[in-house]
Amino acid sequence: MQVWKFGGTSVGKPERMHSIRTLITADDSTKIVVLSALSGTTNALLSISESLKGNHDDEAAEKIEHLKAHYNSFIRDLYKTTTGLTKGQQIVENEFSYIRSLMRVKPFTPKQEKELVAEGELLSTQMFQSYLEEQGESSLLLPALEFMRIDADGEPELDYIERKLREMLRPHNDKQIIVTQGFIARNPRGEVDNLKRGGSDYTASLIGGAIRAEEIQIWTDIDGMHNNDPRIVKNTFPIRELTFEEAAELAYFGAKILHPSTITPARKYGVPVRLKNTMDPAAPGTLIADRTAAGAASDQVFKAVAAKDGITALYIHSLRMLNAYGFLRRIFEIFEKHKTPVDMLATSEVSVSVTIDDTSKLKDITDELSAFCDLEEPDYDQTIICIVGNFSADYAGIAAQVLSALRNIPIRMISYGGTEHNLSLLLHSRYKAEALNALNDGLFRPQN
Ligand code: ADP
Ligand code: ASP
Ligand code: MG
Numbered sequence: 193m194q195v196w197k198f199g200g201t202s203v204g205k206p207e208r209m210h211s212i213r214t215l216i217t218a219d220d221s222t223k224i225v226v227l228s229a230l231s232g233t234t235n236a237l238l239s240i241s242e243s244l245k246g247n248h249d250d251e252a253a254e255k256i257e258h259l260k261a262h263y264n265s266f267i268r269d270l271y272k273t274t275t276g277l278t279k280g281q282q283i284v285e286n287e288f289s290y291i292r293s294l295m296r297v298k299p300f301t302p303k304q305e306k307e308l309v310a311e312g313e314l315l316s317t318q319m320f321q322s323y324l325e326e327q328g329e330s331s332l333l334l335p336a337l338e339f340m341r342i343d344a345d346g347e348p349e350l351d352y353i354e355r356k357l358r359e360m361l362r363p364h365n366d367k368q369i370i371v372t373q374g375f376i377a378r379n380p381r382g383e384v385d386n387l388k389r390g391g392s393d394y395t396a397s398l399i400g401g402a403i404r405a406e407e408i409q410i411w412t413d414i415d416g417m418h419n420n421d422p423r424i425v426k427n428t429f430p431i432r433e434l435t436f437e438e439a440a441e442l443a444y445f446g447a448k449i450l451h452p453s454t455i456t457p458a459r460k461y462g463v464p465v466r467l468k469n470t471m472d473p474a475a476p477g478t479l480i481a482d483r484t485a486a487g488a489a490s491d492q493v494f495k496a497v498a499a500k501d502g503i504t505a506l507y508i509h510s511l512r513m514l515n516a517y518g519f520l521r522r523i524f525e526i527f528e529k530h531k532t533p534v535d536m537l538a539t540s541e542v543s544v545s546v547t548i549d550d551t552s553k554l555k556d557i558t559d560e561l562s563a564f565c566d567l568e569e570p571d572y573d574q575t576i577i578c579i580v581g582n583f584s585a586d587y588a589g590i591a592a593q594v595l596s597a598l599r600n601i602p603i604r605m606i607s608y609g610g611t612e613h614n615l616s617l618l619l620h621s622r623y624k625a626e627a628l629n630a631l632n633d634g635l636f637r638p639q640n
Pocket of ligand 3: 199393448449
């Protein structure tokens with residue numbers, strides 16, 4: 193069985209849903225099809241939530257009606273029969289009356305916000321599956337809220353997901369297409385929750401891992417993982433093969449094409465991930481697999497660059513000066529206690545600099561560090577630039593080539609040697625675009 197995920201732009205227009213039907217029914221294999229919300233919907237729902245949080249109910253009501261009008265016009269072009277359209281109208285009416293009912297809950301809390309934002313995926317999947325039904329395709333809608341569960345830290349509960357999913361799929365092995373929602377999940381309180389922005393990729397990978405799928409395919413609006421951020425740099429090109437490790441680094445460090453955690457379940461269960469372009473299905477895309485399966489391109493030194501914004505750098509000095517053993521342990525225990533991951537690290541004998549992206553516990557962390565450290569003022573608005581490739585310790589000149597490309601840009605931190613395939617740099621976000629372009633010119637030759 194394969195798992196195919198289609199993102200917002202891939203389902204964002206009725207004709208795209210028509211093409212997806214053609215794609216997923218082109219052969220007889222059984223597929224689990226994970227859908228995101230229609231493009232723009234999650235943002236629209238969050239904007240309605242903002243209005244409700246600010247008690248601007250009239251504004252929220254106006255936004256809801258505007259969104260509903262979009263869905264009404266969408267379904268008119270999606271369905272081909274009056275029976276199909278009637279079903280589509282029922283779906284839209286039901287979900288929007290639920291959305292309106294959320295407006296009346298006072299105060300409007302994060303719990304309601306999560307219920308509201310889940311409506312995007314609940315709408316797109318019901319609409320698409322009823323369109324498949326209208327077209328006589330053998331299909332089933334599997335409610336993600338019944339098998340996708342996260343723990344109190346927001347981490348997916350893999351054993352539960354696997355057990356529940358297998359149990360729910362068992363009676364339906366006659367169905368060819370199983371449609372489900374990306375992004376949404378339930379938390380330990382049984383409430384509607386989600387896997388954070390872009391989380392449908394993660395859903396696909398969690399399902400693919402749970403059922404030990406043959407392959408997970410992520411269908412989006414670009415022909416695979418590019419060597420650099422195509423929104424910022426011209427002349428980027430698709431990379432045909434990546435290892436799980438390389439792809440995980442790129443996703444974690446900002447390549448928006450994949451949710452940061454997507455690779456984890458796929459890698460755990462050894463399920464290959466293929467990135468494909470809905471607008472150009474014949475394009476080869478990118479295959480992400482283990483080193484042997486994806487190894488063909490691994491002799492290339494520089495493979496790709498990604499950037500992660502919103503980083504804060506902390507500069508921590510030991511009060512004891514030299515030979516301060518135990519210093520790092522004490523520091524990291526504090527980050528662990530506050531469940532705050534550290535992304536980058538640079539050390540000297542008496543100091544350590546770290547970066548974090550979650551600053552929700554920053555005050556507690558710095559208060560506790562101050563008990564045994566000198567702290568400099570943190571640097572905010574930083575960007576990590578992550579360069580991925582084959583940086584064997586036996587090669588000379590890799591760091592030189594990177595630093596030479598960035599010779600005109602101030603760099604705050606460098607991390608090299610954590611693995612043989614990553615070199616990361618920290619700089620102020622104002623230099624990000626210049627740095628990504630300079631690296632493109634210095635490390636890659638345009639291929640097409
Ligand atoms: P979807 O809605 O299908 O999930 P996303 O917008 O989340 O799609 O991700 C696809 C987008 O990611 C592309 O259109 C591209 O602009 C952006 N992107 C950023 N970095 C990269 C990269 N290295 N390779 C490919 N796409 C990237
Ligand atoms: N609809 C959600 C979002 O916009 C999840 C996704 O698209 O992957 O973040
Ligand atoms: Mg996405």
